[in-house]
Amino acid sequence: MELSKIRNIAIIAHVDHGKTTLVDQLFRQSGLFRDNQVVQERMMDSMDQERERGITIMAKNGAFLYKDYLINIIDTPGHADFGGQVECVLKMSDGVLLLVDAAEGPMPQTYFVLKKALNQSLPVMVVINKIDKPSARCDEVVNEVFDLMVRLEAPDHILDFPIIYASARDGFAVNDYKEQGKNMEPLFEKIINCMPAPKLDRSGHTQMLVSLLSYSSFLGRLAVGKIFSGTIKTNQDVVVTRDGVNLKKSRITKLYEFHGNEMQPIEEASAGEIVAVAGIEDIVLGETIADPEHPIPVSSPDIDPPTISMHFLPNDSPFSGREGKFVNSRHLKERLYKEALSDVALKIEPLQTEVGYCVYGRGELHLSVLIEKMRREGYEFQVTKPKVIFKEVDGKRMEPYEELTLDITEDSMGKIMELLGERKGALLDMHKGNDMLRLKYKITTRGLLGFKTDFMTQTRGMGTMNYIFWGYDTYLGEMKGRKNGVLIVMETGVTTPYALFGLQDRGRLILDPVEKVYKGQIVGEHTRDNDLVVNATREKKLTNMRAAGSDDATILIPAWKMSLEECLSFINDDELVEVTPQSIRLRKKLLDETARKQASRSGN
Ligand SMILES: Nc1nc2c(ncn2[C@@H]2O[C@H](COP(=O)(O)OP(=O)(O)OP(=O)(O)O)[C@@H](O)[C@H]2O)c(=O)[nH]1
Ligand SMILES: [Mg+2]
Numbered sequence: 001m002e003l004s005k006i007r008n009i010a011i012i013a014h015v016d017h018g019k020t021t022l023v024d025q026l027f028r029q030s031g032l033f034r035d036n037q038v039v040q041e042r043m044m045d046s047m048d049q050e051r052e053r054g055i056t057i058m059a060k061n062g063a064f065l066y067k068d069y070l071i072n073i074i075d076t077p078g079h080a081d082f083g084g085q086v087e088c089v090l091k092m093s094d095g096v097l098l099l100v101d102a103a104e105g106p107m108p109q110t111y112f113v114l115k116k117a118l119n120q121s122l123p124v125m126v127v128i129n130k131i132d133k134p135s136a137r138c139d140e141v142v143n144e145v146f147d148l149m150v151r152l153e154a155p156d157h158i159l160d161f162p163i164i165y166a167s168a169r170d171g172f173a174v175n176d177y178k179e180q181g182k183n184m185e186p187l188f189e190k191i192i193n194c195m196p197a198p199k200l201d202r203s204g205h206t207q208m209l210v211s212l213l214s215y216s217s218f219l220g221r222l223a224v225g226k227i228f229s230g231t232i233k234t235n236q237d238v239v240v241t242r243d244g245v246n247l248k249k250s251r252i253t254k255l256y257e258f259h260g261n262e263m264q265p266i267e268e269a270s271a272g273e274i275v276a277v278a279g280i281e282d283i284v285l286g287e288t289i290a291d292p293e294h295p296i297p298v299s300s301p302d303i304d305p306p307t308i309s310m311h312f313l314p315n316d317s318p319f320s321g322r323e324g325k326f327v328n329s330r331h332l333k334e335r336l337y338k339e340a341l342s343d344v345a346l347k348i349e350p351l352q353t354e355v356g357y358c359v360y361g362r363g364e365l366h367l368s369v370l371i372e373k374m375r376r377e378g379y380e381f382q383v384t385k386p387k388v389i390f391k392e393v394d395g396k397r398m399e400p401y402e403e404l405t406l407d408i409t410e411d412s413m414g415k416i417m418e419l420l421g422e423r424k425g426a427l428l429d430m431h432k433g434n435d436m437l438r439l440k441y442k443i444t445t446r447g448l449l450g451f452k453t454d455f456m457t458q459t460r461g462m463g464t465m466n467y468i469f470w471g472y473d474t475y476l477g478e479m480k481g482r483k484n485g486v487l488i489v490m491e492t493g494v495t496t497p498y499a500l501f502g503l504q505d506r507g508r509l510i511l512d513p514v515e516k517v518y519k520g521q522i523v524g525e526h527t528r529d530n531d532l533v534v535n536a537t538r539e540k541k542l543t544n545m546r547a548a549g550s551d552d553a554t555i556l557i558p559a560w561k562m563s564l565e566e567c568l569s570f571i572n573d574d575e576l577v578e579v580t581p582q583s584i585r586l587r588k589k590l591l592d593e594t595a596r597k598q599a600s601r602s603g604n
Helices: 019-029 048-051 080-092 108-119 140-149 185-194 329-342 364-376 409-423 452-459 497-503 564-570 593-601
Strands: 004-014 060-066 070-073 095-099 124-129 163-167 172-174 207-216 219-227 231-233 237-241 247-251 256-259 262-266 268-270 276-277 289-290 309-312 347-350 355-360 381-383 391-393 396-408 424-430 437-444 464-475 486-489 508-509 522-526 532-534 575-579 586-589
Touching: 004 019, 004 080, 004 108, 004 185, 019 060, 019 070, 019 095, 019 185, 048 364, 060 347, 070 080, 070 185, 080 108, 080 207, 080 364, 080 464, 095 108, 095 564, 095 575, 108 124, 108 140, 108 464, 124 140, 124 185, 172 564, 207 276, 207 329, 207 409, 207 424, 219 289, 256 268, 289 437, 309 364, 347 396, 355 364, 355 497, 364 575, 381 452, 396 409, 452 464, 452 564, 486 586, 486 593, 497 508, 497 522, 508 532, 522 586, 564 575, 564 586
Parallel strands: 004 070, 004 095, 060 256, 095 124, 124 163, 486 532
Antiparallel strands: 060 070, 163 172, 207 219, 207 289, 219 276, 231 268, 237 247, 237 289, 256 262, 256 276, 309 355, 309 381, 347 355, 381 575, 391 396, 396 437, 396 464, 424 437, 486 522, 508 522, 575 586
């Protein structure tokens, strides 16, 4: 494809503003599918967890033809925890579509992704999406986007951004939102007219920057990226390098281009095109595939540092090895390091004091998505409570802060403000929107850990919360942890309805009857602040006499089934979450009561 006929566009936005839905419509209306072809909704969200959670986790690219133009489109995740990928994939694009919800306006992540695009000097086209919403306020939102650009010190030519209005859901775009929309034609036209073609040298030496990595059991490791210079051919000898000094020899065995979200084999591709290379097993994000005679790397962007960490330990619970396929520390190590190769925001370090790994990431969701992914692949392991990463600056302890934006109804305001007060949040701003109240807080990342669960309960799922990394600031001192102790299983066995019934007054139970449990496992939350060892496996003494009505008494309150995220925010430092393909159990790190007492006496 001629360079002037290529457009490489990344779609960036806040969570849920409609990126993946827009990509669907662009694919559909470009005539990529047969009329009768059944196409899944939000097609780019192809991972299980993406479909279940309704969010994009991995950035992905796809391509389609419009007239005689090749348009590569990169769908990015909107959630702050996956922001590292946005920084990375922007290197493939020559321009961005900044999507903004016509009712919500710019949100924290809009600011973050726009900043990243401006850092890379990419031209921006603004798409005001969801104009079908009755609460849409297009003119105001355009002004807010303009103000945001000014705040970010965008240069004049970017302040003059092209604007288009759309309803990705209803499949139309219009240049004037008062017009009646028909289809996506105006958006296609604006992309080819307002977004630049790549300006690269096709006669230069081969250079392709790896911006996305994935794995297919069929093809092995797949490296996706833009060719920055020259051409790439199958059977070509190349080197893989990050610094131009350390070179790994390799060969291109399989080369692919994209059609929709599928790949088709090709023999050759040239600068400006986005392609996938299969079969280079040790290739890593940010590396360049280059000409062996002229190994010049393309610079890759600096990625924001991780803010939280968690220990991943091999499963040493008494039930270890029963439910998973991959159980030992070698499996754990290989899997974690493999993940870090394709996720720039993830860092892994071996622990000094015990067998296991410290995993650094961008947030609770980032790490819990990884845990869930590994568990589904058959891994068994244990994790500790997430911790934030502190820094020493001039001898002073600093900790990470987030800017938190909440949209809530007025009746939940009191409770939410109280909760954030306990977590040492500072209210920055409060104003009333249509029927919601918007609160802005500056809060430590530590204070925010586990807040989502409380927030959802207090707002009965009606509120929305968003946060972005604010930066490091003064350490705020001790933070109150969990108020309650836990109920701990006294001996290994099977829970009985009789025993659980007897425990209901002591606290909130998290296990059902007839579950296998081990000594030291957590069976519930105590009503008081101390831990209590209880008998959860007691059988009822059989008597010959049946007391009238006594059997009816064993009616159990349904167990509190915590999600993985809830478990992670529930546990204390001396507790672990045991994860297997079939179960999520909570346990004391030290299973033995005497050992726990000794440890607490010696202050460990
Ligand atoms: N009313 C309305 N809803 C829309 C429109 N576009 C998308 N939505 C809805 O908004 C929700 C989020 O859409 P997605 O396309 O998943 O949003 P996203 O930006 O890809 O979200 P993340 O990838 O998680 O950041 C879905 O329920 C869509 O149906 C639109 O134009 N109008
Ligand atoms: Mg999406």
